[in-house]
């Protein structure tokens with residue numbers, strides 16, 4: 001049975017006060033309304049990780065995640081945040097390879113493989129993002145690109161270690177655009193990713209890895225997306241900033 005996960009990616013949004021309000025609202029609603037087998041991950045900006053974690057308290061269904069970490073463990077890297085720092089704050093998840101990091105910060109496969117390794121070394125669960133830009137889909141090269149993204153940053157892991165990864169398929173053309181992939185497009189790509197994992201690690205391991213869909217998920221489309229056989233939850237951007245709608249998305253799983 002794969003873990004069902006809905007992660008909210010707050011990106012670079014909210015003041016501290018607003019982050020506290022959002023956390024309290026989500027936490028209260030999740031406690032009252034969400035089934036016990038769904039894991040909710042709030043990926044807050046670095047400065048808010050500890051305040052958000054404190055507000056969540058002993059609510060076990062919600063945990064905190066970071067949106068990135070350095071490939072280095074320590075040293076003269078001004079402005080960076082390391083995996084050991086996150087681990088020392090007991091932050092269990094970290095998003096790696098988000099398309100905005102790839103696009104604006106030039107992150108690519110080899111660097112992301114290092115980030116995956118350092119995160120795992122410090123017992124963080126990477127939520128590894130992959131996904132194709134529109135022009136790649138229009139050339140019908142989307143499956144090849146996503147398989148390559150998975151290979152170049154994850155396929156160096158051994159069979160025991162790959163089980164610790166969560167994958168998020170996020171077509172770049174659907175992120176923050178209001179254009180979501182159809183349920184069929186999402187299912188097709190998730191099946192491609194799972195088959196690729198099975199080819200390398202065997203079906204049992206591939207079947208144990210959660211693959212989330214991300215890209216303009218909202219309360220109106222989440223049910224259909226989450227009903228797909230190979231979609232194990234969502235990575236949610238814009239809607240994760242609105243407590244009521246985010247909880248409706250979580251309840252759609």
Ligand code: PEP
Pocket residue numbers: 009170174175176177178214215216217235236237238239
């Ligand atoms: C994201 O940033 O990971 C994302 C999926 O954003 P949105 O839901 O706003 O498309």
